[in-house]
Amino acid sequence: MFIQLGDSFGVGEGAGWKGNTNQSAGDRLGTDVAARYHSDLPGWTYHPETYVYQSNTYRELDGHWGTNPCHRAYQSPISYVKGWGDQVLNLACSGAQSKHIWPASAGGVEQHPGLKTQLDQLKDAVSASSDVAMVAVSVGGNDIDIPAFDKPGFGELVVKCIESFVHTHYPDGFDPQYCNDEIAAGVGDAVSDVFYNQLKTIDLVRQTLAAEGHPIGSYKLVLTGYPSITPTDESDWFGAEGDGWANHCPIRKADSRYINTHVVSRLNDVIQAAAEEKGVGFINMEEAFDGHRLCEAGTVRTASAAHPESAEWVRFLDVDDTINPLWEGIKSLLFGDSPDEWKSQQLRSQRSIAESFHPNSYGQKALGYCLRTYYNDDLDNSLQRCHIAGTGSSSTPDNMVTSTRAALYKATDDPADSVTIGYPLTRTLTVPSSVPAGHYFQWLPKITHPSKGQLKITLQAPDGTTFMLRDFNFEDTGDFGNGTHTSNYTGDPSGTWTLRIWDGISSHDEGTLDKWSLKLF
Structure with a gap:
């Protein structure tokens, strides 16, 4: 099936x-699949x-x-x-x-x-x-x-x-x-x-x-x-x-x-x-x-x-x-x-x-x-x-x-050991000059954290444009989980992309960044 x-x-x-x-008459110069001709009246009929x-x-x-x-x-x-x-x-x-x-x-x-x-x-x-x-x-x-x-x-x-x-x-x-x-x-x-x-x-x-x-x-x-x-x-x-x-x-x-x-x-x-x-x-x-x-x-x-x-x-x-x-x-x-x-x-x-x-x-x-x-x-x-x-x-x-067809460009920062989130934790990825400008970037994180509302996350593009991926929201409880964030970006993607993650609780010891990826297309 x-x-x-x-x-x-x-x-x-x-x-x-x-x-x-x-040509609207007859079979439209042979283009109309639904047209049928009858020798008696009514002549041409159409049966889509x-x-x-x-x-x-x-x-x-x-x-x-x-x-x-x-x-x-x-x-x-x-x-x-x-x-x-x-x-x-x-x-x-x-x-x-x-x-x-x-x-x-x-x-x-x-x-x-x-x-x-x-x-x-x-x-x-x-x-x-x-x-x-x-x-x-x-x-x-x-x-x-x-x-x-x-x-x-x-x-x-x-x-x-x-x-x-x-x-x-x-x-x-x-x-x-x-x-x-x-x-x-x-x-x-x-x-x-x-x-x-x-x-x-x-x-x-x-x-x-x-x-x-x-x-x-x-x-x-x-x-x-x-x-x-x-x-x-x-x-x-x-x-x-x-x-x-x-x-x-x-x-x-x-x-x-x-x-x-x-x-x-x-x-x-x-x-x-x-x-x-x-x-x-x-x-x-x-x-x-x-x-x-x-x-x-x-x-x-x-x-x-x-x-x-x-x-x-x-x-x-x-x-x-x-x-x-x-x-x-x-x-x-x-x-x-x-x-x-x-x-x-x-x-x-x-x-x-x-x-x-x-x-x-x-x-x-x-x-x-x-x-x-x-x-x-x-x-x-x-x-x-x-x-x-x-x-x-x-x-x-x-x-x-x-x-x-080539896969969309994707770079990954995968530390050997998970990194504790601080105030802030800073990580970078470098995109080569061979990657052309497109329409979007996607941020694909793997973060372990018991209370996602404690986190503020930004991503800075090579041209200095900073994207707020999420802001503090202490009422937003629950595990961070994983997902995909998509944003418009039409600038030159080559150079250093900088990820910063802040934990709003002073202990800064509850969460880790396991890895993250950047996709450009």
Whole structure:
């Protein structure tokens, strides 16, 4: 059994398209997997509930078919891993956050009325006799909660960037705006929180399966990162930025670069950090769509779009391009909390607005081949990056390969004997100049102390920046325990990092520092 948990990048959102085209009639130049032609009336008909998504997870405005809009696709990434006769259990759901995976007993919440959390569904679906081979988890993008945004989620980020594009290119007079101005202030903390959600998710997956007779080590557990879906370099786009609405990719080029380098890269790094801490596998998908990203130079939207080597592997913004984008990007694409089925109808989408900016059929297959390689090559608990091996006519999803990805930089101070905490205890670690600047540092301590509130702890970076890891709080009793502290740090990490620990009780003899580590990424 191959199990998928997570969000739209695991569920297969967008799998019903082989490339993009503005042609809305017929089979959309061969790109629409759901299109079927009948020689008698009504001619062309469309059946995503039959040919793309499990019928109970695809819902239209009139309520037909689905009890929920999870959009569980038949050709999701996990479907490419299974062999003949193997079972796939895709419990992911489009729009899911980590809390929609966790059991209700551990703080999980229903994503849709009557839909159990994913691990509660898993509990019902497996038993000791189930042959669980692999669990893939794709989640975190919708956990990003930036203070300037109305609600959490990567989709909210995209909407804000569309608004900035419209303000820049469409109002009377030029009113340049960048969504990265809103993102920058809160993205560091927002993405770092994903790390702790990942740790909890890993623990709860293991606990759920162990309770059903599947101990740690009896199956592969792998976290998957996120791909860049639009180009990073301005020279990699086709068309002028102002043509973005007509081209169905209304994102400012500088905003796209910022998202890739400051959001997608951070997200992949924190997911990797969680995988390393828990000893599970990780696949970085950041480069998986290179050469086939949305509006990337060299891709086509003619009849050739139905061929993977020349197509985009990401679904474009599924909005009728004759609709005027004014009114703040059609009021944030018609009100963020409205049902996708209603928005799709108002925006005259070819199918569903929810599919926009997600991997299409080719993208799903590419991600699936990354997972399949990981499984078939027995890359258990390893760190991998997935990318296209071929070029030209060989630049297809069938030619995805994985390569070993380096572990995040980690330095450890491990004294031969535990060191008594004084007033203060000072310890240092030196980071070599070969370590590049990143986004975060993590402090991983092992401290023995009966009353954590007695401790004040700081960490000073080589540039003199001092971080307060904890302050005195004598009401905070109990053992110190161990954990991970994550902070934003984008400076040059090379040089001496200085840890200072104060014990606020005069005896200074109750606690010891056993060791500590510094991780940079």
